[in-house]
Amino acid sequence: MFSDITVEKLVPLLEGQKMVLIDVRSPSEYKDFSIPGSINIPFFTDEERAEIGTIYKQISEAAARERGLEIISAKLPAFIREFQQIEGEKTVFCWRGGMRSRTTATLLDLMNIHVHRLDGGIRAYRKWVVQELEAFQVPRTAYVLNGLTGTGKTRILTALQKEGYPVIDLEGMANHKGSIFGHIGQNPHNQKMFDSLMIHQLRKLQSAPYILFEAESNRIGKIVIPPFLSELKDTCTQLIIDMPMEVRIQEILDDYRPWEYQAECMEAFLRIKSRIHTPIAKQIEEDLRSSNFASAVRLLLENYYDERYNHTASQYPEAQKVKISVSSIEEATEAVKKIVAKGMKPAMLK
Template structure:
């Protein structure tokens, strides 16, 4: 018989990489919000779920169950085969630990596929996330990465994270780059997904004495930072990176690939066009049309992003800021590692370089 498993037990086992979570809800439900890292093996697709729901409301629960059984019976071989290909402990879940996960677990158990069912499903997981959010320990020392647009802040953080540094990658959690052009080529996450990824990362970093993250605004795409994390950012040591303009332009071109998203870039530009001096705005638009992307990026940096960023940087006192003048991203990574090492070791404020 399959085993019901509580959220806390599931999280503990999954942290060790020994469990795969399977969301058996429809694809649209899965895409809207799920437990991060889960796979989707739906018992019903979106059309089937809608049909069964209509029968339940307009005819009877029995009619819905009969139709559900008919649909499931036809797809059982492929459904079971998908689970048998997994080689880790399996836990299935639906919205609230109801019929879909129970049916899936029962059928799999009958076919000798060892499986757990998550108690309470996604709803219980969401409650776990909210509870954790309310009790997050955000009293750690924070190093906040700042710099003009194009200084490679996200790339720097990801390089540091690969080396084991306690990075909170807020843009990855939001699946958005944090600017008017930030969603180009991406599908931004909603608030529930962002919260889930943030809480799980903070859980992983609970034993770290400090964290690093980018100096984002309160909103990143569709997601809003928790006030406690925003306050942590404001109190943290502000590391400002200064990179040559040529490097910044290249970083943006590498990151955004505007030649692949020409219409999206133009649409985003038109949202800010009125905020740029008219002759410059006209020149930027012409560059986008003629695919002179390097010049378009340079003009956007000089006449739109840099002046706005200077205002933000000036809000912090000099005693809270560290300036890093570097030639490229890899140099910035090494300088930040050195600064953090000195600060964590001595407990003293870092000096500007």
């Protein structure tokens, strides 16, 4: 017989990579939001789920169950084989821990494949995420990577994270680069997925003496970052990355690859066109249409993004700032490592 497992008991196993999670909801449900690291073996396809839902509403629950049994019976051998190919301890879940996960676990048990069933399903997991985020205590010390657009802050954090530094990659969790162009070439996460990735990373770093993250606004695309990170950002050390304009332009071109997403870049630009002085905006639009991307990026930096950054940066006291003047991402990464090693902090945190 299968056994139920609570979210509280599941999470340590999940974070220790000692449990395989299998989401048996439909592909569209899985795509919208699932537990990070889970795989999808749908009990019903989207079309089958819609059909059963219609039968449930228009005829009866009994008729819907009968149709569901017909559908799963026809594909049961293939469904079981997918589970047989998965090694290790397994937990299945659906929305509320109801029919789909219970039936899956029962069928697998009949085939001598033992699985756990997540008690309360993904709804219980989401409730746990929200509660954990509300109660979480972050380290008091943090280093925030700041600087003009194009200084490679995300790449610096990625390099540091690979070396084991305690990094919170906000843009990575949002799957969005943070600017009006940030969704291009990405598949942005929704708030539920962002929150899930956030709490697992915070738990991983809860014993760290400090954390590193990028100076983002309170929103990254449609994602809202936790208030405690916004508050921490306003009181901790600001590492101001300074790089030459030409390096910044090349960094942006390499990161965004506008030649692959020309139409999307134009669409995004038109959303901010009215905020830029008319002759400059006209030139940027012409540059985008003619694939003169380096010129477009330069004009956007000089006439939009740099002004916005300078306004925001001026609100931080000088005592919080540590300026890092470099000519490459590699130099910046090494400089950050040296600053962290020395334990440089703003006066207010000393």
